[in-house]
Amino acid sequence: MTGPASFSWPPAPIGTARLVLRESEARDRAAFVELFASPEVRTYLGGPHPRDELERAVPEVPGRRPGLFVVELDGAMIGTVTLEQRDAERPGRLRPDGGCTELGYMFLPEAWGSGYAAEACSAALDWFADALPGEPVALCTQVANAPSMRLALKLGFTEVMRFEEFGAEQWFGVSSPVAPHQR
Ligand SMILES: CC(C)(COP(=O)(O)OP(=O)(O)OC[C@H]1O[C@@H](n2cnc3c(N)ncnc32)[C@H](O)[C@@H]1OP(=O)(O)O)[C@@H](O)C(=O)NCCC(=O)NCCS
Numbered sequence: 001m002t003g004p005a006s007f008s009w010p011p012a013p014i015g016t017a018r019l020v021l022r023e024s025e026a027r028d029r030a031a032f033v034e035l036f037a038s039p040e041v042r043t044y045l046g047g048p049h050p051r052d053e054l055e056r057a058v059p060e061v062p063g064r065r066p067g068l069f070v071v072e073l074d075g076a077m078i079g080t081v082t083l084e085q086r087d088a089e090r091p092g093r094l095r096p097d098g099g100c101t102e103l104g105y106m107f108l109p110e111a112w113g114s115g116y117a118a119e120a121c122s123a124a125l126d127w128f129a130d131a132l133p134g135e136p137v138a139l140c141t142q143v144a145n146a147p148s149m150r151l152a153l154k155l156g157f158t159e160v161m162r163f164e165e166f167g168a169e170q171w172f173g174v175s176s177p178v179a180p181h182q183r
Contacts, residue, residue, distance in 0.1 A: 007131040009066035009067070011131075014069075014123050014124075016119050016120065016123045018073060018119060019071055019072060019073055019116060019120055019123070020071075020072040021069040021070070021123055021127075022069065022070055022072060023070065024064050024070045025070070026060055027077075028061075028063070028070050029061075029062055032062040032063060032077075032080075033051065033058055035080065035106050036058075037050075037051040038108070038109065040109045041108065044141070044144065044148065063080060065084075066084075067082055067085075068081075068082050069124055071107070071116065071120040073111065073116065078108050078111035078116060079106055079107030079108055079111060079117065079120070080106050081103070081105050081117075081120050081124045082102075082103070083102070083103055083124055083137065084102060084104065085099060085100075085101060086100050086101070086102035086140070091163045091170070091172070092138065092140050092160070092161060092172035100136065100137075101128070101137050101138065102140065103124070103125065103137050103139045103155075105120070105148075112147065117151055118154055118155065121151065121155055122155060125155065125175060136174050136175060136176065138172065138173070138174055138175075139152050139155075139157045139172070139175065140170055140171065141170070141171050142170060143162065143168075143169040143170070143171050144168060149171060156175055158173055158175075159171060159172070160172050160173055
């Protein structure tokens, strides 16, 4: 068995040059609501959710599950990075059984354009390579999502396949497993 169920969670907070990656806390709730309500953030993710619905439905401590890192800058949440099991029923697979770990990322618009997403994803991938050595990571993004495509390539993901889903062309790539010291 491989994938998120196989690592111990949560890890100690991970510090990078500018950021901290950690488990979610109650103080992150407003930023979670903002991420899911933002038309900019949700442009390629099925559109924004109604804010009043989110205010009712988002739990007191949102996003507390294995594989979800809150990314913090100067003490405040700016986004999330996830390493979670990809739904085996969806197109895009690295193994015949369909199971694989997938990288996901969402950042608040005010945090775009500073390299924070790349810095956080890279740290999460390093952590994952230590936790499950040799385990590949998948990434799926709409081809039209140019910032996300740039990030995928910058992180070293390479194309496995493209397919149509949700009425859009999707890019499905894999990060070859490399030891953190090789990054
Ligand atoms: C996808 C997403 C995370 C990319 O964010 P981003 O800030 O563009 O990504 P990066 O962290 O790689 O930052 C790159 C940009 O920072 C700039 N930058 C500025 N200072 C930098 C620094 N110190 N180091 C690195 N890059 C820096 C780069 O030049 C680049 O700018 P450009 O986009 O104009 O070329 C963001 O657009 C997002 O959250 N989108 C909504 C959610 C989403 O669509 N997720 C995809 C799910 S599949």
